[in-house]
Structure formats: C-alpha cells, structure tokens
Amino acid sequence: MAELYVIGELVGATGFSSKNLCCRYSIVYGEGWDLHSGEATGQTQTDYAQNEMTIWSHPLDLQFSLSTILGWPKISVQVFKIDSYGNYDLEGYGHIQIPQSTGTFNMKCVTWKPIGSSKEEYAQKFLGVTPRLANDSIISNGDDRRFLRTQTSGIVYLKLGIITREMDKYGIVTEEQPED
C-alpha cells in the first residue's frame, strides 16, 4: 500500500486575545486510511509568551497507509486560553488539509469561534464561559454551518514535512509534473 509520512511541528500561534494559550489537535482521516504510528490526538503545553508569538513547538510524526485518495488527512485544532484564575476558555477552532505533495510546508491555520446568544455573550463577559460547539466534528467536515454565527480569531502556525512511498506504483500523481 502507498504510504504517507507527515513529520513536523505545531509551531505556535498569534493574533488571539491572550498570549497564554494551549492547543488541542486531532488528526481526521477517511475510510481507507490507517494511522500506523503517531498520536491521533494530543494537547500542547500551555505557553506564556514573552514575545508576540506563542510557542508550542509540539512535534508531529505520523505514518499513514492509504488505499484511496479520498479522505486525505486533516488536522483539526482547538485553541484555548488560560485566564488569570487558571480556567481554560475556547479561543478558536480551525482545520488544515495535510499537503499532498512532498516537501516542507509552513502553513497558517486561520481560526474562528462561535458567537452565542446575547445571554451567552453576557455570560462570556462576566463569567468567562465561552460558547463551544456541541459536536467537534463540524470543525473539519463539510456539514452545513448555515445557522452558525462565528467571530474571526487568531492564526495557528504549522510546519509539516511530507514524504510519500510507492505513490508512483499505484499511479497516484500528487504534484505537478515537469513538462518535457
């Protein structure tokens, strides 16, 4: 079977309302894909940034085997901030597609967070309770989001290196071919 290796880091984040952040991630992939090694879910440390960028530098090392191209893996991220009382509040949801061609990719994942009803917004302001999604799978699947209202949040940075194996053998082309 063809194989995909994803090696890199969840580097950090900028642009959130706090610089004291942590990130929870999960790898989402379709049927016909198997994750042979690596963590499918994880959580970074909480970083208290001195500079403008929060740093996690969380290593990712994933090995997949694939029998179909559909369902190419994605990384879904949830960013939380820690407030002065030590509570974690939601700061953003986002997902990125793992690149299909080989090489090293410096990627930006833009994020959003839900806007609640006016009652929930007051609760957020005074109690620090942020509205969250009941079902996290909507972050990365294409389900209808028509009735969701969201607010723009910060950017999560990832650096992903891609190595593939035996793609040619199965006739899979993942990058532009040089014309000759």
Add this chain to the structure above:
Amino acid sequence: MSVLSAQTRSSYSSTGMGSFQVVVTGTLESVTVSGFDNVHAHYSFKKGSKWQYTGGIEEGNTQMGSKAFSGPNRNTIVWNFPIEIQFSSVSPSGWPQLIVTVYGLNWLGRDIIVGTGCVHLPVGPGSHELAIPLFKPKDSSGFHSLHSLITGTLPEFRDPHFASLTTQRSVVRTQSTGFVRVVLNVTFRNMNALEYSYSGKEYSL
C-alpha cells in the same frame, strides 16, 4: 560521544537492504534571546526506535558566547558551532529531532536554563535554515516563583528530552524565550531505491 571513525564499522551492517541513510551537516549559528549576556548550548538528537546512528557526533556543547560590544544585533549571540551526524533507518517514522538546550549565566555566575527547543530535522535534501523556538518551564505557583527567586534554583524539566515528546505536554506550563538559528545541509542515500518520494522544496502557504 562517539567519533566518526569508531562508528564506521557498524554502518556497513545497517546499510543492508531496506535501509536508507540521512546525513546532516550544519552549523548551530546563534541564539536570539533577551536578558542574558553569556550563553552556551547543549545539543543532542532524539530518534525513533527504527533509527540508528552510523557516524558523526551525537551530542555536544558549544562554547560560552558573549554579546557583541557594539553593532545592530545586541540580542544575538553567535556560536558558529559545527554539527555533523549520520543516521540509518528502515522507515521515516521516528524521524530524528534536534534538541537544543541553552544555558545562561545569572548575576551570581551560576548556570541557569534559558530555554529548550526541539525541531525535526528537515525531511528533504538541500540547505535549510531553521529557527528553533526556545521555551522553559514555568513556576507552578506563586510560592514556587518566590522560592526560586530566593534560592536561585529555577524549575527545569526532569526529562531533558521533554521538548521532543508528544504526550505529557498538556500538564506543563512554559514560557517562550527566544530562538536558536541553525543552518542544516541534508543528504539522502538509498531513498529512491526504496520507492520513497521526497522534496527539498520549502513552501510558505
């Protein structure tokens, strides 16, 4: 610490069918950090169980570097320390990581931790410039920060390879402190024969 010549014999046995080699040469150039005038670094590698060292130097210490007296980059301290290492493996899974721990001198002349950083070595051949972000553990409470202020013993990771771990991170609080600049040249051998596809290109999306 192993020397190139001592390890070459074992490299023949692990270069059999089914394994590929990754050779990395480069320079630990400098660190950009504020608040320290004198810093030195320790570097090592963390690799998966399928990987072997087949040559080069596995870990080392840089000299103690000081800031320049004048010039534009007062926050950058140069080491220009060479790195040379060779790995052999049967699978890219467990790709080696470079761990750099930077130590500085406090006003009592004691070594204290400035930060630890860890990145995967580049997964494509060619020259790569890396900025390794540094972070250090944070005091877990106000009492601890007072204690470390009085005694001068700052919190440190019990496991020096903590920065390379993917689990156990969620319970830790850290403070990011600066960057180490590293330039690495990567060469692959035998990877095409094993039907791997790779690229040395770097994209910013």
